Amino acid sequence: MTRGGFGRRIAVAAFVALFSVCLAMTLAPRAGWAQQARQGVNPTAQAVKEEQLLKELDRVTGRVSIPDSKAGTLIQPEGREWRAYHERTLHWIGGIAILGMLAVLALFYSVRGKIRIEHGWAGVKIMRFTTFERFVHWLTASSFIVLALSGLNVVFGKVLLLPLVGSDAFAVFSQWAKYAHNYLSFAFAAGIVLTFVIWVTENIPNRTDIAWAKQGGGILGHAHPPAGKFNGGQKLIFWSVVLVGAAIAASGYVLMFPFYGTNIADMQVAQIIHGVLGVLMIAVILAHIYIGTLGMEGAFDAMGTGEVDLNWAKEHHSLWVEEEMSKARAAGGGAAVPAE
Amino acid sequence: MARVKFLCDGDRCIECNACVTACKNENEVPWGINRRRVVTINDGKPGERSISMACMHCTDAPCKAVCPVDCFFTTADGVVLHSKDLCIGCGYCFYACPFGAPQYPRVGNFGSRGKMDKCTYCAGGPEADLTMAEYEKYGANRLAEGKLPLCAEMCSTKALLAGDGEIIAQIYKERVVKRGYGSGAWGWKTAYREGIDV
């Protein structure tokens, strides 16, 4: 080995060492920057993600510069669920409730027939409902019928009526139906309040109703379980009209004043409550109409003229007749029958 | 025929609201109604994103399904339009729309909320193309003139894309691949039942 060779080796080693240091010095910060760049510049690292927002909150909302808070809801996939409710579920509920009730009533009529006055017409009448009571009943009933038909038009009209009359006529009809639904709502709401006020005391459930219910109200057999002014079935109708009617009116006014303190989810719920209770109430009222007209001899007079046949009254409301009789006796009049 | 769609690239939108203004002007949109709006999510926080939203012209549109007078129709291009002559202003389309697109001239629902108004994809309405009657009720019909919706055409950052759904999806995909990130095609899964996978 020569000195020169040794010197060269040292020179090479020194060069290699120097080169490595330089390389390390240049590369090390680069690597650091690269890492930093990926974190600092990647603008999606913290970006909001649609899927995540939908998973966490069901809907995507944000801030808008226009003065309409509803517009801040960017995406509400629930709209599709509400659509499924409105176009499928509600159609099924309404169809089953209303057609089902009609079928039950038809079956009942074919089996039981018209419930006759067993002892025949007495020919003597007894006052059952005053003019004011009948006014309240017909105020509620007539507005209900218009509300029911115009409400059903919103749900089933485009399936049942539109193909028959065509788009233009159907739109005109629907517009008027909507006016009727919205304006007559006040008559209906007033009717519900008055119904409650005039009849609530006579509709408090009591023991008589239990006995009445145990005998099935005498609906199927020929029994005539005792009952006061209103029997158990009528009390049931009273309370469903008052309570369900109030809920329908309340939800209806929410629909009529949309987004007054409500958001889109509240509106959808109000809509569902209104629609479902509406079609169910229609089914209940069909039974009520049936028993007041076709189903029972002598019943319609109560709301027609206000006076019912004494034998009818004795058979269906024995306790009430006794009460009226004793009231008349106490009043000193010989006539037990207030009206001819 | 093409199936037209909207796509808002949230990573490009700078919330300038030019699309909103362009739409209002081009279509003479009545006071109080905004066919397009820009919603800012996580405003002022890290990860904030702005999305320009109008009617997405959904596949199997919910508004169309729930309308009690059945006044909607979908054009051959996939644009969802409605007839203001038939509309009774019930407000149901707003309950069903996932994107808050339908708007009404009146706030209360007493009698009617008035004729519903929404983005038409600058495609007018059921009236004959480019007539005054069409313009007064629905605004411009740029599609009939061979042009795209003005909002997207004049978007300064090209965040808002309009046109054939497949082409704008392709443009978006290329962007995402090139820049290496993308917060997704907002609303596409809800509106079209398909996202854009990159």
Ligand code: HEM
């Ligand atoms: C105070 C009473 C009521 C008010 C304020 C009211 C209001 C409304 C409103 C605002 C709507 C939305 C559609 C429209 O704008 O026209 C509606 C729909 C409807 N209403 Fe009423 N309503 C009332 C009573 C009733 C009653 C008594 C019934 C049933 C017998 C009824 C059945 C319906 C039905 C079935 C719908 C359609 C629901 C649907 O499409 O899902 N409403 N009502």
Ligand code: SF4
């Ligand atoms: S975005 Fe709303 S208004 Fe537009 S098509 Fe879809 S459901 Fe209808």
Ligand code: SF4
């Ligand atoms: S507001 Fe008009 S377009 Fe909307 S669902 Fe009602 S009738 Fe149809």
